[in-house]
Amino acid sequence: MRITPSLLNADFANLAGEAARIPTADFLHMDVMDNHFVPNLTLGAPVIEALAKAATQPIDAHLMIEDPDRWAPQFVEAGASSVTFHVEAAKAPVRLARELRAQGARASMALKPATPIEPYEDLLPELDMVLIMTVEPGFGGQRFLDLCLPKIRRTRALLDKVGGDIWLQVDGGVSLETIERCAEAGADTFVAGSAVYGADDPGAMVERLRETAVGACH
Numbered sequence: 294m295r296i297t298p299s300l301l302n303a304d305f306a307n308l309a310g311e312a313a314r315i316p317t318a319d320f321l322h323m324d325v326m327d328n329h330f331v332p333n334l335t336l337g338a339p340v341i342e343a344l345a346k347a348a349t350q351p352i353d354a355h356l357m358i359e360d361p362d363r364w365a366p367q368f369v370e371a372g373a374s375s376v377t378f379h380v381e382a383a384k385a386p387v388r389l390a391r392e393l394r395a396q397g398a399r400a401s402m403a404l405k406p407a408t409p410i411e412p413y414e415d416l417l418p419e420l421d422m423v424l425i426m427t428v429e430p431g432f433g434g435q436r437f438l439d440l441c442l443p444k445i446r447r448t449r450a451l452l453d454k455v456g457g458d459i460w461l462q463v464d465g466g467v468s469l470e471t472i473e474r475c476a477e478a479g480a481d482t483f484v485a486g487s488a489v490y491g492a493d494d495p496g497a498m499v500e501r502l503r504e505t506a507v508g509a510c511h
């Protein structure tokens with residue numbers, strides 16, 4: 294069970310300090326938005342590069358951008374260990390996943406809530422992680438969409454069929470209240486933004502989320 298907090302609701306003026314508050318986070322989830330793929334604009338490769346140098350945790354870049362085929366490799370060069378592109382935006386997802394892996398990063402594919410997993414079954418062996426969005430991408434602090442749970446289950450079944458060690462990440466509205474449902478459905482990697490940075494002690498919240506997810510699988 295991996296906890297990969299989103300820094301979307303952290304203090305952008307002090308990202309290194311915010312990362313230091315969650316020392317046991319498995320990755321720092323950085324939400325890159327371009328104001329085209331989603332109606333919001335956040336940060337790009339230079340910010341990832343600065344944080345990668347300043348933080349101890351590896352970086353998980355979630356690219357909510359058009360034309361990831363062109364831009365995603367820059368995020369590996371900037372120091373991201375894992376790069377997630379949206380399949381709705383990618384022109385050649387297999388080629389892109391291979392390029393990211395060839396650069397030495399983990400390659401990951403994200404699906405918006407209304408995008409089914411089944412058409413992409415053949416792509417799964419090319420990936421290190423699948424990200425199922427449990428809110429419409431674009432903003433933190435939204436309500437978890439329970440309607441995504443069956444897709445998490447179906448993705449888990451497909452990943453088990455493919456074998457190997459492909460992680461299944463959920464992102465959007467994940468909290469102490471919703472993480473058990475995600476873990477029971479088969480997720481093993483959890484993004485939480487407002488739940489972590491809205492807590493008095495973000496580091497303790499990371500551990501509580503992890504314990505709750507682990508508890509759901511026993």
Ligand SMILES: O=C(CO)[C@H](O)[C@H](O)COP(=O)(O)O
Pocket residue numbers: 299301302322324355357428429430431432433434435464465466467484485486487488
């Ligand atoms: O990708 C995202 C939004 O598009 C964020 O990672 C996500 O929303 C995290 O924030 P929260 O836990 O508050 O929902």
Ligand SMILES: [Fe+2]
Pocket residue numbers: 299322323324355464484
């Ligand atoms: Fe995200």
